[in-house]
Amino acid sequence: MVIQALAFYLFAGITVASAVMVVSSRNPVHSVLFLILAFFNSAGLFVLLGAEFLAMILVIVYVGAVAVLFLFVVMMLDVNVAQLRQGFLQYLPIGMLVGIVLLMELALIGGAWVLTPEIEAALGQPIPPVTEVTNTEALGQVIYTHYVYLFQAAGLILLVAMIGAIVLTLRTREGVKRQSISKQNAKQRSEAVTVVKVPTGEGM
Amino acid sequence: MGEGAFLEGYVIPTAIIVAQIVAVMIPILLGVAYLTYAERKVIGAIQLRQGPMTVGPFGLLQPIADALKLLTKETILPAGSNRIVFLMAPMLTFILAIIAWAVIPFDEGWVISDINVGILYLFAISSLGVYGVIMAGWASNSKYPFLGALRSAAQMVSYEVSIGFVMVTVLLCVGSLNLTDIVMAQQTIWFAVPLLPMFVIFFISVLAETNRAPFDLPEGESELVAGFMVEYSSMSFALFFLGEYANMILMSGIATVLFLGGWLPPVDIAPFNWIPGPIWFGLKVAFLLFVFLWVRATFPRYRYDQLMRLGWKVFLPFSLLWVVLTAGVLVAFDWVPA
Numbered sequence: 366m367v368i369q370a371l372a373f374y375l376f377a378g379i380t381v382a383s384a385v386m387v388v389s390s391r392n393p394v395h396s397v398l399f400l401i402l403a404f405f406n407s408a409g410l411f412v413l414l415g416a417e418f419l420a421m422i423l424v425i426v427y428v429g430a431v432a433v434l435f436l437f438v439v440m441m442l443d444v445n446v447a448q449l450r451q452g453f454l455q456y457l458p459i460g461m462l463v464g465i466v467l468l469m470e471l472a473l474i475g476g477a478w479v480l481t482p483e484i485e486a487a488l489g490q491p492i493p494p495v496t497e498v499t500n501t502e503a504l505g506q507v508i509y510t511h512y513v514y515l516f517q518a519a520g521l522i523l524l525v526a527m528i529g530a531i532v533l534t535l536r537t538r539e540g541v542k543r544q545s546i547s548k549q550n551a552k553q554r555s556e557a558v559t560v561v562k563v564p565t566g567e568g569m
Numbered sequence: 570m571g572e573g574a575f576l577e578g579y580v581i582p583t584a585i586i587v588a589q590i591v592a593v594m595i596p597i598l599l600g601v602a603y604l605t606y607a608e609r610k611v612i613g614a615i616q617l618r619q620g621p622m623t624v625g626p627f628g629l630l631q632p633i634a635d636a637l638k639l640l641t642k643e644t645i646l647p648a649g650s651n652r653i654v655f656l657m658a659p660m661l662t663f664i665l666a667i668i669a670w671a672v673i674p675f676d677e678g679w680v681i682s683d684i685n686v687g688i689l690y691l692f693a694i695s696s697l698g699v700y701g702v703i704m705a706g707w708a709s710n711s712k713y714p715f716l717g718a719l720r721s722a723a724q725m726v727s728y729e730v731s732i733g734f735v736m737v738t739v740l741l742c743v744g745s746l747n748l749t750d751i752v753m754a755q756q757t758i759w760f761a762v763p764l765l766p767m768f769v770i771f772f773i774s775v776l777a778e779t780n781r782a783p784f785d786l787p788e789g790e791s792e793l794v795a796g797f798m799v800e801y802s803s804m805s806f807a808l809f810f811l812g813e814y815a816n817m818i819l820m821s822g823i824a825t826v827l828f829l830g831g832w833l834p835p836v837d838i839a840p841f842n843w844i845p846g847p848i849w850f851g852l853k854v855a856f857l858l859f860v861f862l863w864v865r866a867t868f869p870r871y872r873y874d875q876l877m878r879l880g881w882k883v884f885l886p887f888s889l890l891w892v893v894l895t896a897g898v899l900v901a902f903d904w905v906p907a
Contacts, residue, residue: 368579392651394651394654394707395654398654398704401700417684417685417686418685418686418689421686421690421692421693422689424693424696424697425692425693425696428693428696428697429693429696429697429699429729430696430726430729433699433700433703433722433726434726436700436703436707436722437703437719437722437723440703440707440715440718440719441719499685499746500685501685501686501746543874544874544875544878546878
């Protein structure tokens with residue numbers, strides 16, 4: 366238990382510290398790297414909770430894919446940090462407001478938990494406890510069996526968003542040479558080469 | 570809690586784990602060193618040369634000589650570089666190539682950590698490999714490394730998608746994410762036989778994922794000098810180099826577990842099952858590594874647009890189709906594992 370508690374405080378502490386660094390770091394690339402560290406430590410927290418599937422998916426999806434694209438974009442943009450700092454005071458009230466709303470909501474949830482202990486009994490327990498099934502199987506049961514229509518709907522929404530993004534950004538430029546492998550393979554000798562008999566001393 | 574309980578509860582398990590880690594690390598590091606030697610010998614043989622032959626008998630001490638040479642060189646930190654990230658990148662590459670071995674089973678029960686989500690762990694670790702390259706390219710603060718880093722970011726993310734689908738196909742046939750279960754499911758037949766197209770796709774994607782020829786565009790010495798590791802020297806370069814080779818061994822190990830039946834002998838009859846499991850595992854890994862080197866000596870480098878076309882327009886649709894097909898066959902013949 367001692368080691369678990371120590372591990373919890375280690376992961377939780379680093380998560381919070383690196384989350385602070387994401388906001389306060391001067392270099393945007395460092396911000397993204399700290400964000401990755403925060404993701405990692407959250408994955409560690411999931412492992413401590415016994416949710417190893419979620420931990421791995423967090424690393425694969427967020428660290429392995431989303432944050433790579435973040436880093437890619439941030440590195441490509443030549444972000445001027447001084448310019449970004451200028452708007453800091455201007456946006457401070459909005460940021461504070463969002464922060465306060467989030468904090469209040471967290472407090473509400475925590476408060477409800479403490480004030481009404483019977484709420485725990487009201488929570489649904491759709492899956493067998495983790496001692497009986499692996500949590501991959503448990504999640505599969507929930508997502509693909511009990512809530513399959515909602516899951517499909519979410520998938521459709523994502524598909525529409527993806528197609529929308531492609532339609533909005535795709536532009537075909539004129540004059541770009543592209544390789545079409547099927548066209549290359551379908552090419553016949555007769556289309557590409559003509560054999561000419563050149564008369565001696567006259568040229569073409 | 571008494572002193573004896575402390576010793577039994579914490580000290581002895583820790584000591585056992587450390588011993589296991591050392592027992593896995595040393596063969597891997599030796600393997601990495603002699604893989605560089607094997608690469609030069611194999612490519613030399615293919616190109617009708619001798620390869621290294623002067624240091625020690627048959628040139629066998631060449632890797633040690635190379636390591637000493639790299640260690641004694643000066644470490645150069647470019648003036649405009651971002652120091653911490655610059656030094657972190659090679660370490661990250663090497664650490665990621667090593668920690669993945671924690672879940673690879675060498676024989677039944679011969680595994681440091683037999684976790685439920687072993688294959689996801691491997692996928693997660695291999696998807697992090699791109700950070701070493703991106704961080705190196707960015708922190709060097711120079712053109713060629715940056716171009717190499719951008720290429721590799723796009724390349725490694727693209728091929729990860731098809732690797733993911735290949736893993737899903739194997740998982741469908743096994744019904745478990747545990748690597749030991751995956752090997753045990755291949756007792757009747759190795760997955761390389763029924764899933765041969767996926768094995769081929771997996772191997773080609775692994776070539777792209779480890780930045781090996783013919784997909785070594787992040788290095789691309791003909792146009793980018795040496796890509797993301799232009800600015801590295803001495804030990805930091807050695808770590809990248811070792812990381813690349815350790816990754817090759819790791820990926821061959823994963824391919825062995827997923828498709829070639831891990832430690833299982835090809836047929837379970839007399840002369841074959843006398844040989845212990847770890848030796849079979851090593852032989853299979855060595856064979857796949859030979860294919861890595863063979864490919865490098867045989868094929869010219871892909872052009873970047875061809876690489877992207879292969880990943881997104883050929884492998885992705887094909888592997889997606891194969892996932893659906895496998896699921897359909899499993900359901901139709903009622904072969905779905907419990």
